[in-house]
Amino acid sequence: METFSPPKPFTENPHFRKQRLAALGNLPIAQIDPPIAAIVTAFSELSYCFTLQCCCGHFLYEGMQDPQNLAPLPESEISGNIEYRIAYIALCIEENKKGEGLFEELRGITAVDPEYIQFGSAGWFWERQVNSYTLQVEPAKFQMLDSAEIGYKEARHVEKTRNLFINTLENLINTMV
Numbered sequence: 764m765e766t767f768s769p770p771k772p773f774t775e776n777p778h779f780r781k782q783r784l785a786a787l788g789n790l791p792i793a794q795i796d797p798p799i800a801a802i803v804t805a806f807s808e809l810s811y812c813f814t815l816q817c818c819c820g821h822f823l824y825e826g827m828q829d830p831q832n833l834a835p836l837p838e839s840e841i842s843g844n845i846e847y848r849i850a851y852i853a854l855c856i857e858e859n860k861k862g863e864g865l866f867e868e869l870r871g872i873t874a875v876d877p878e879y880i881q882f883g884s885a886g887w888f889w890e891r892q893v894n895s896y897t898l899q900v901e902p903a904k905f906q907m908l909d910s911a912e913i914g915y916k917e918a919r920h921v922e923k924t925r926n927l928f929i930n931t932l933e934n935l936i937n938t939m940v
Contacts, residue, residue: 766886767897767907770870773858774893782855782892786813798833798929799852805936811857812865815888815895820850820925822918836915836922844912850925851899852932853885855892862894865939869898872931878903879924898932900925 776782787807795803796819803814821832823846830848854869856862870882881899888895900921905911913921 767881767883767899768886769883770866770896771884771889773856773863773866776858776893779855779857779894783810783813783857786815786855790814796831796833799932802852802929802932802936805940806852806854808940809861809865811859811862812854815853815855815892817852818848818850819929820900820921821848822846822922823848836918840915841918842915844914845918846910847901847913847918847921848910849899849901849908850928851897851901853888853895853897855895858894866896868935868939869896872898872928872935875927875931876924879921880928881906898928900928 790803790807792800792804795817798819799817803817806812806814819833821830822836823830823832824841825843827834856866873880873882879900879902881901881903883897884895885897888897899906901908902911902913902917902921
């Protein structure tokens, strides 16, 4: 997220309902990474938000160059760097009591691993859709990038954090739907 920043304050958006309906009409659930498809579907059931984009995060390395790779990292150490493509969910949230509650819940997910999970606004999402927020799993030193080259040990930590992130989102959405 090259334009990632702290979360911007809510802005009045009188077109939220129309934008939400349009986004839901174009939601390609079959193209969403399977580990997060149910989460995105559940978010679509909430009347006060909609998903803009998402990715469950992918690891590419020698012998595994599939950009949609969902396989866990091997138990034995991989030589050389691993390209990590970030896990994230970008949502547009309505400015109301429920939306503000969701905003706080999402921000709270960073406590799972503050050095590897960030909550904020991405400028290019905000330019297209006000009140858009991104929750991402990325080493803090790379939080402005969509991908990063990391070593095996850090990749294992990112993978563990990403899995906790997905589980935490699942638990959150199950309490809200």
